[in-house]
Amino acid sequence: MSQRGDSSSGTVTTQVPSRLDRLPWSRWHWMIVIGLGTVWILDGLEVTVVGNIASRLSEDGSGLPISDAQVTGLAAALYVAGACSGALFFGWLTDRFGRKKLFLITLAVYLAATAATALSFSVWWFFIFRFLTGFGIGGEYAAINSAIDELIPSKYRGRVDLIINGSYWLGAMGGALLSVLALDTNIFPKDLGWRLTFALGVVLGLVILLVRRHVPESPRWMFIHGQSEGADELVSGVEREIEAETGRPLPEPAKSITIEQRKSIGFIQIAKTLFRDYPKRAILGFSLFVGQAFLYNAITFGFGSILVKFFDVSSGSTGYFFAAIALGNFLGPLALGRLFDTVGRKKMIAGTYILSGVLLFVTAWFFNSGWLNATTMTLCWGIVLFFASAGASSAYLTVSEIFPMETRAMAIAFFYAIGTAAGGISGPLLFADLTGSGNVGDAVIAFCIGAALMVLAGLVAIFFAVAAEGKSLEDIAAPLSIQKNAGEKTGGTPTAPAV
Template identity: 30%
Template sequence: MTATQLTGARAGARLDRLPPSRWHRRLTFTVGIGAFFDLYEIFLGGVLAAVLAERWHLDHTAKSWVIAAGFLGMFVGANVLSVLADRFGRRRMFLVNLGAYSLCSLLCAFAPNAEWLIALRFLAGLGLGAELVLVDTYLAEFLPRAVRGRYIAWAYTFGFLGVPVAAFVGARLVATRELFGVEGWRWLLVAGGLGAAFIQLMRARLPESPRWLAVQGREEEAARIVTDIEERVARETGDTLPSVAVAAEVPQRRVPLGEMFRGDYRRRTVMWWLFQVLQTVGYYGFGSLAPVVLTAKGHTVTASLSYAALSFCGYPIGSALSVPLIDRIERKTLIIAAALGMAGCGLAFGFADAGWLIVSAGFALTVCSNVFSNAFHVYQTEIFPTGLRSSAIGIAYSLSRLTSVILPFVALTVLTDLGPGAVFIGSAVLMVLLCLDVALLGPRSTGRSLERI
């Protein structure tokens, strides 16, 4: 074992054995709150398509592009920025991605027509593409293994608390049409841009991942950061820190990208690529298409946005519900159970006509969605090594964004020709295939160190 590998193994072991503290909770909040912008963008696409269809006389294809443009940008961003995060560091990419999103979201607010809006939403998505990849990777490399799943679930809960608020505010802004002489939908874009800029300031003092530094051969810097964390945790807990057991840990090293397609990692890569394509329809499809589906059922735009906002209350509740479950139930088992719940609730939503049933089914769907989402976000950080973790997750994640680009064109065509029920029947079938994929190909991971998995 080389000195670099020993340092990497020791850095991971030192971080894993720390008791959870206020420092860990502050880190979790600061990083996790950025998850809000991912789902905010998904919600925003459906709102803009529903609102601007009448105001800008958008046809079927134009509405699809309004929704798809952000996802296309996320596809490119997830591929590029996540790979760069393995080369240049997690912290540096954090400072790039939300900064780019903030600027482009503000520019979107001034779009004079659909063409400009679509182009700028692509650029905003480009900046946001690696956000969730970085959230997952960064937290997994800092958090002790005993609380890794629970704290990452809390991170997403913080982020998703803002989603129903944004949905209610969005419905109100759209209903009022103008605020201070500016159209309501433009304020939604301004809010996203300014909010992202504020989170960026909060993240400016984050340390670089010691695990990543050790893999890069920057042993002294990694050791210095870990020592600082240990001192902070010791002060906050007032206890003597547990001893470090290094001998049992598997050392981390630089890993070429091609390693994804060799040995055990090939099976995991295939499993996760299939998963990311399939999960998009169930998870992102509902968030981005719900307002359009409801207007297709004959509800007004304002009523549709209100129903969607009530349904979206399930996102933070489902995320919070996952916290006590995620470290007690094997990750892959929880993913499968939540996916089946999403399939059933989606069918109920697709065939519902009464307002109370639409909201109830939508709420239950979003609860299941975020149990599912939190479980898979933790799971994906555990199945690839530090040297290619961000790249492997990001490339797979980009496939979900590419699927999201295609989804509006397919789903809106099915919606127009066959109705809402057919959209959610197709979604349910794909979620069942996802369950088979994870059950047959996915490794177990709960409670194990990243180095051992």
């Protein structure tokens, strides 16, 4: 028997985690990746499009009486505020009511808000639905990252998580090129092109929703929340499908765990778990998210102003340069992701953070010395972000796997909200004047701040990062519901020491 329950004590002994982790890669896993992972493309598209079409929205004849400062300032801040609050709100609901319900609801919120944004007829309407678009996207991060990590085998978890998070930059690249097209008044009228860019997001979201309907609930969430029979049936169906696909029987699962089933975990207990039981891991998550947020804002927040002010690039052409940067961002996780599963988490996280920070220091030196033009500056940024993107993606991987299962979505939401707030609120306040002043020294200061925080986060990773490669989630952080004598009952070793 793969699992057995004790109705009198509310406990269940299960092999579901071990059964999931031993699965070979299959069509079923591709369905998970496509159904859940593609939302990052939408986020990248959303953020980039709005930034690049700000000038068009503020022009007479756009159909919306809004200024450029309102688009890049207040509207951007509302999107960030929505993302932070959505992550926390939906993260709590995800841990309480399940991954599947929430990753369908959050995508529906995004679709409705984006469609409404395309129909904006006044400034207040635009502001409200930018907030609600961010609210849906923020909720997606918590629901999706937790579901992906709980469904992907431990052997592949690192590379898959990095590539999926890195796909944000495919959306950013598409948004940059799409904005060039939307701004061409020879193709679209001023009051139509920007609306069509938002409408495209709706179309892509609907396609994703059709695929996502077939993505199952997390069996790990199910067996903890009193649905052990459903979890067993789900995994058994996947096993039969994979055996038919490969023509080979699957190996026996390695071990069992025994947990006490419960319907929900209180917020106070979640907070105590993160900061009392795992303080070093909490410091690690905070450092990684803040470091990458400031590095990215040091570069991407003012990249357009730098190209225009220092290299005489026309504002209508900056989208091409941003597309080149975005490509480097996507190639980093794609090329380096496998190493996080083979070389190891600690070495790769620390290495990508420190190397990208050092390279940004070098770029600042080259820029200050007057050795760069628009092309070579973009090349330097692309190289920095090749490594930084892998590091930033590993921040999401880290916080989604180093805390107990019952707190996973909330942990992701908490650290995402910190990073997003730091990048979207503190970042613009700090970097707006520096990168937009037209003074080389000010831009260099912005680069050095981002680089220093990235290097500092890498140093924290050297001491606090967890060697999670190839390990079951339950071995990295034991579920709060686990029976303390589970190892004696099952012969397994399901627990991991808190750090």
